Amino acid sequence: MQRTHxxxxxxxxxxxxxxxxxxxxxHKTNEVNTLKALIEKQQQQLDQQQQALQxxxxxxxxxxTRQAQPPLPPAxxxxxxxxxxxxxxxxxxxxxxxxxxxxxxIDATYFHQNRSFAYGNGxxxxxxxxxxxxxxxxxxxxxxRFWLDFSGARLGPDWTGGGHLEMDFFGGYNGTTAYxxxxxxxxxxxxxxxxxxxxxxxxxxIGQQWDLLLGNIPVSLTHIAFPLGIGSGWLGxxxxxxxxxxxxxxxxxxxxxxxxxxxxxxxxxxxxDNINYLTAGDAGFRPQLEARLHVQDHxxxxxxxxxxxxxxxxxxxxxxxxxxxxxxxxEALEVxxxxxxxxxxxxxxxxxxxxxxPVFGAQSQFGNIQETGGWGQVxxxxxxxxxxxxxxxxxxxxxxxxxxxxxxxxxxxLKNRQAVLSVLYNNGPYGFGLEWLHDVLDYTRTGTDRAxxxxxxxxxxxxxxx
Numbered sequence: 001m002q003r004t005h006x007x008x009x010x011x012x013x014x015x016x017x018x019x020x021x022x023x024x025x026x027h028k029t030n031e032v033n034t035l036k037a038l039i040e041k042q043q044q045q046l047d048q049q050q051q052a053l054q055x056x057x058x059x060x061x062x063x064x065t066r067q068a069q070p071p072l073p074p075a076x077x078x079x080x081x082x083x084x085x086x087x088x089x090x091x092x093x094x095x096x097x098x099x100x101x102x103x104x105x106i107d108a109t110y111f112h113q114n115r116s117f118a119y120g121n122g123x124x125x126x127x128x129x130x131x132x133x134x135x136x137x138x139x140x141x142x143x144x145r146f147w148l149d150f151s152g153a154r155l156g157p158d159w160t161g162g163g164h165l166e167m168d169f170f171g172g173y174n175g176t177t178a179y180x181x182x183x184x185x186x187x188x189x190x191x192x193x194x195x196x197x198x199x200x201x202x203x204x205x206i207g208q209q210w211d212l213l214l215g216n217i218p219v220s221l222t223h224i225a226f227p228l229g230i231g232s233g234w235l236g237x238x239x240x241x242x243x244x245x246x247x248x249x250x251x252x253x254x255x256x257x258x259x260x261x262x263x264x265x266x267x268x269x270x271x272x273d274n275i276n277y278l279t280a281g282d283a284g285f286r287p288q289l290e291a292r293l294h295v296q297d298h299x300x301x302x303x304x305x306x307x308x309x310x311x312x313x314x315x316x317x318x319x320x321x322x323x324x325x326x327x328x329x330x331e332a333l334e335v336x337x338x339x340x341x342x343x344x345x346x347x348x349x350x351x352x353x354x355x356x357x358p359v360f361g362a363q364s365q366f367g368n369i370q371e372t373g374g375w376g377q378v379x380x381x382x383x384x385x386x387x388x389x390x391x392x393x394x395x396x397x398x399x400x401x402x403x404x405x406x407x408x409x410x411x412x413x414l415k416n417r418q419a420v421l422s423v424l425y426n427n428g429p430y431g432f433g434l435e436w437l438h439d440v441l442d443y444t445r446t447g448t449d450r451a452x453x454x455x456x457x458x459x460x461x462x463x464x465x466x
Contacts, residue, residue, distance in 0.1 A: 097152045097153065098152040102146060103149070103466060104147055105463050105464060106141070110137075110459065111140065113125065114455060115128050115455045116129045116132040116136070117455055119226055122142070123140040125226075128441055130451065142168065143169075143224040145224075147164060147190075149163075158200075159195050160195070169185065169187070192205045202247075209238060209239075210238050211236060211264050212291070213334055215236075215303050216338050231362075232395035234393065235334060235356065237358065237359050241287075246260075256297070257294070258294045258295075262290045262291070262292075263287045267288075268328075269357060271315040272315045272316055272320070288330070289307075300339040304334070305335075307332035307333075309329075312326070312327055323408060334353075337349075344379070348376030350374035351374060352373075355367070365397070365410045369398060369401040374393070374395075378390050385425055386425055389421070390421055391421075392417075393417070395415065395416050396414070397415065403444065403447040406447055413442075416439065416441050418439040421435070432460075434460055
């Protein structure tokens with residue numbers, strides 16, 4: 001409407017001035033042109049204002065429309081959604097306040113032997129079987145192991161609780177068919193509960209666990225479940241039992257001292273059922289009793305262990321004959337130490353005793369057999385990843401005792417020597433090892449003869465720890 005009125009006014013002005021202009025002199029023509037230019041400029045400004053006014057009206061209408069609509073739900077918001085949370089590691093669900101962690105390793109070994117070995121070929125080979133012949137090779141994964149650790153439970157105001165459950169795959173094979181060797185059966189290693197009192201420095205373990213003769217363990221990626229030297233210089237086995245561990249120097253500086261006391265189920269090889277609690281060690285109440293004093297500082301440790309048990313060779317009900325002796329007293333004294341100065345590492349132990357078949361003494365011969373043995377290992381780390389290791393073990397059984405118990409628990413093993421060299425590469429959870437094992441066994445078959453045999457095993461192992 002304003003624009004129409006402007007046009008009429010302009011037309012009237014021009015009409016009134018038309019006659020004079022046509023007759024006007026030249027200087028009047030310049031005034032007319034100036035007036036036209038002014039009008040055109042004002043018209044352009046007016047057009048721009050009209051456009052701006054129209055844009056403002058459109059914006060106002062859009063705002064009014066948005067205010068009249070309900071708000072959008074969060075899923076329809078125009079802003080981008082927040083980033084998804086990082087995935088978390090799987091968690092085990094257990095009792096309230098109890099946490100469960102799973103650890104272990106996968107261990108694979110490829111080996112070559114010039115003859116068969118005792119305890120088995122592959123990852124549990126220890127010394128050559130007398131009379132065996134013929135080279136053999138294969139792959140073995142039975143060292144693979146996993147365990148669960150439980151923590152967080154409480155017993156009263158002062159004691160915290162937990163547990164440990166551990167398995168590997170040395171439980172035999174599923175049948176004896178052509179395919180059974182690749183169907184390894186798991187076996188229970190340890191299953192015990194833990195009670196700890198941080199205020200007093202006391203810890204109690206109840207259940208199947210290592211006895212206190214377990215000390216230092218030789219380094220190897222091939223011989224893990226059956227450590228180097230087991231049965232011939234290295235003692236220890238797992239039994240149901242109770243262990244009390246007591247810190248002796250709480251709140252002091254310097255070396256840390258601990259006293260361990262243990263009582264474990266008795267055991268022997270026969271005369272009754274070995275897997276139904278009918279052995280000579282199960283007759284009556286005959287626990288294995290042990291005590292260990294342990295000391296440890298920054299780069300060294302040491303321990304001393306005493307072991308005692310007495311078995312009734314007549315067995316449960318005193319029904320078995322006892323041609324050699326009616327009972328055996330099992331005794332052992334063991335000392336061990338470890339030291340790690342710089343890139344070097346030294347470890348080992350020595351022992352003496354008798355009647356130690358149940359704890360893998362006397363090369364698993366059962367009888368009143370006196371023996372002495374030990375082992376040592378030297379390791380040198382060239383770099384944080386590469387190391388070289390040299391191991392040697394020696395065990396000598398009393399010859400008269402071995403002969404006296406032939407056919408009644410003795411296998412005729414007199415003396416064993418084992419030497420092992422290895423090169424290992426470890427990087428994070430991964431490890432690779434090349435190992436050569438050489439073993440020499442002296443034995444007798446009849447008590448009057450003497451014989452010796454030797455065996456070699458070359459192995460390449462890989463491990464992944466988790």
